[in-house]
Amino acid sequence: MVTSADVRHELARLADPGRAASVSRFLQMVPGGYGEGDRAIGVTVPDQRRVAGRYWRDLSLVETTELLTSGVHEERLTALFILVRKFAKGDEEERGRVYGTVLANTGSINNWDLVDSSAPYIVGPWLVDKDRSVLDRLAGSDLVWDRRIAVMATFAFIKAGDFQCTFRLADRLLHDPHDLLHKAVGWMLREVGNRDRAAEEEFLAPRYRTMPRTMLRYAIEKFEPRRRQEYLFGVV
The missing domain is CATH 1.25.10.90 (Leucine-rich Repeat Variant)
Known part of the structure; x- marks a missing residue:
């Protein structure tokens, strides 16, 4: 055995x-x-x-x-x-x-590599066609890793063309104090934009001026240089 x-x-x-x-x-x-x-x-x-x-x-x-x-x-x-x-x-x-x-x-599952190697491949895929309230519980946890699991799990939904859970959790965690959440949320917003740029920009429009700078940079990383500058200088 x-x-x-x-x-x-x-x-x-x-x-x-x-x-x-x-x-x-x-x-x-x-x-x-x-x-x-x-x-x-x-x-x-x-x-x-x-x-x-x-x-x-x-x-x-x-x-x-x-x-x-x-x-x-x-x-x-x-x-x-x-x-x-x-x-x-x-x-x-x-x-x-x-x-x-x-x-x-x-x-x-208490570091970013552990979260990122599991949440998008187990937690998210299991919840694609099920109740997702567990992600809200995780997003409200005092543990940064639980909150990152919640965000990273939505990658499975994004791949299926469903962005609403990502947007809802991003809104909830928009001003999270931890840099690792800023990166995770920005990354998932970028993944939305890779599939539907208009949907990402619609989410960013009323929020980009106040969201953490790291989150914004991750979110717009794949934008054209001129468009990135417009976001970074607040002139969109």
Whole structure:
């Protein structure tokens, strides 16, 4: 029987202390950083994906959950890669179990790479044709990562041509104090614009002068240079 210990052993074999120090700085696992208290062992993301590819079929959901609650960052991220595989390949019942596992363990999805590797591929797709009120609950959380999960989950709706949930959550989080939410909201608005520029600009028109500058820059990143300048100088 394959266990979480097997995955841990494989990741430990691939660990690089030098890379761990770099990862710790990049994901702010330092005193005062948003990732403070976490621990990296220095396994590259491609290596983690390869490990997930080898183990996702045989690792039970219980063992995957144990990996997801690890104190090692790469072990949690690998667990999420496994859950994404299980969700994508599973039937409706399996997908529901994976979604439930993610929602029950959002406290372990506590950095932007963990959120961005799971919310758009599990939470959003599960909710495409279901009640989405859970996203409002997450958006009202004191945890920045819950709020980012809510925003990033809407990527699945955007891909389906449904922008209203993104706009509603963007409005709610328009003046969130955290820079990582400014980036996430701006990114999702940009994705709307990639599919329907007029819809994005209609949302931006009454808001762009007061939204955080980082959010605006992310939202208009793909605009033509002259149009970007118009937004940045407030002359739209």
